[in-house]
Amino acid sequence: MGAGKVSIRHVHKAYGAFKALDGISLDIQPGEFLTLLGPSGSGKTTLLNVIAGFERPDSGSLMVDEVEFITRPPHKRDLGMVFQNYALFPHMDVFDNVAYPLKLRGIDRASIRRRVTGALETVHMDKLAARRIGELSGGQRQRVALARAIVFEPKILLMDEPLSALDKNLREHMQMELKRLHNRLGMTTVYVTHDQQEALTMSDRIAVLDRGRVIQLDTPQNIYDHPNCKFVAGFMGETRFLPVERRESSYHLDDRSLRLASEPPHCDANGWLIVRPERLRWAGDAQRDNRIAGKVMDIVYRGDSHLVSVSLAGDHEISIRHTGSEGKELPVPGQDLELWLTPEASVVVGDAIQ
């Protein structure tokens, strides 16, 4: 018996002229928490539905623990799934919803009671087992849906934007709970979201999707710090781009050569320097760091900091946070400003990978 390894090879799916999946290949390791991240229309939900068996691809292979799954009907796949709007059965109470997968598997009543209670305890819903679904809040429905997906101990758990209907605080709380649950149960998890913060917080690896293709597949840290193209960089954080010009072996920003810690991997021509507010410095070493000069446009109070917007030559705009611990006074609009990027924080990306 395998442990929940998923191998996706050359999966294509088109709706008329629209390519929802354009040759996706992806390996998901046993026990891994993999997030499919992308904007709407990128194919992430379609890919999840292919894994679950709700969409039949035009071609390709889907191996789960070395068994071909591509034509297997969804009810014979033994995958747990949490749906976007929970998809709980409104005519059953909480207990019966969670017990449903076990009843279908012909498990005896005593075991069902024990396992449902266990699953509900895991999601802190054991006290509400007799409630009707209509009587639950969004967060509680979320927990019941999760309990129903894990109660039969599937090797693979699929989640389709499960937190998108919750408010911000609850969402962040549930992210931590899901992460801990995954650490405890250790099942392979495929998680679909369009929220980069969620992907960074929870995943072992992130697959960034765009127009039906995997653009970058890597750890959250590498995806954030070393995006392989402008699309991935723009999807992460509050990213601004400054055009840089390639001259022989170096890149130039406004005629000054950029000092980079590593060579841009997929950029042979002119590229873009990634500028994120938290990577910019108020002070730097003119011999070592990269200097960016501009004029303060406006300052917005954000509670934990002020966000200072700076306009650069060529109608570009970047921003930097001022928390008060920089040893620099908060500038005023109209003031000239010099900001710094260390070579390590200076990352250049190309337009797109081929």
Place this chain on the structure above:
Amino acid sequence: MTVMVQEVKPAILNNSLLQRSRSLQGISFVGLSLPAAVLVAAVLIIPFSWLAWLSLFDAAGNLSAENYVRLLRPAYIESFLTTFKVAGLVTAICVLLGYPVAYLLSQLPQRAAQLLMVFVILPFWTSVLVRTYAWLVLLQRQGIINQWLLSSGLISEPLPLVHNMTGTVIGMVHVMLPFLILPLYAAMKAIDPVLLRAAANCGASPAQAFRQVFLPLSLSGLSAGIALTFVLCLGFYLTPALLGGGRVAMWSTQIADMVAKFANWGAASALSVVLLVVTGGILWGVNRFMRVPDAWGGKR
């Protein structure tokens, strides 16, 4: 920093203004519903009260229960049972025919469903009288159906398809089917298709998903359709009168006979009152029963 507000006792701030706005709203509600209320009173409540009043007097004009006691005669009891039998049979056939149609409509893409829906509703646009005569043409001894069956050698004698229970039921099913399909379709359309995916994901085969998820969720629409069809059948006159050929003694035909043949308004009124009370009782009972599926949906 304090914001200056005109000094008013908080309890009476804009009090009279809000009071007036509320009463204006009340008046406009009453005003808008008044025409309908008057109409209902004039053409429904008053005539019916008058009917009920009439039923309490015998032919000689004396106050008596004679009109109701007469209903205990075997002929009336039989007619009462026939009415329920026909209504039950028609409703049952409508369920068997209508459920698959409603299911198909609910699962089809929007455009195809709209097209098919036209065929379901089309009979509504044709008069019941015309449709009933059309059935008469089709079903009679020399009718198209018997001729076809005879010429194909399936039967040697024409089947008695009309002027009896068979014809009555066929005609009524045709008239009643949309009344069953429409509420059922509405309920099925409201079932989130993701629930069936969720059932499949839990391990349910398509048949199990249908039986354990779709069917229970469609029951509220089904019971509404059954109640509507059954109650309409109980008081249905035209089709039983024409296709029954006087041999199917429904409650409604009894009422008509009582007025047309015997001009006994008191007795006819008593029949009507009984029908109304029974119908009201059924609707009330179904309504109570339907509270349960309502609670399933979490819509309170």
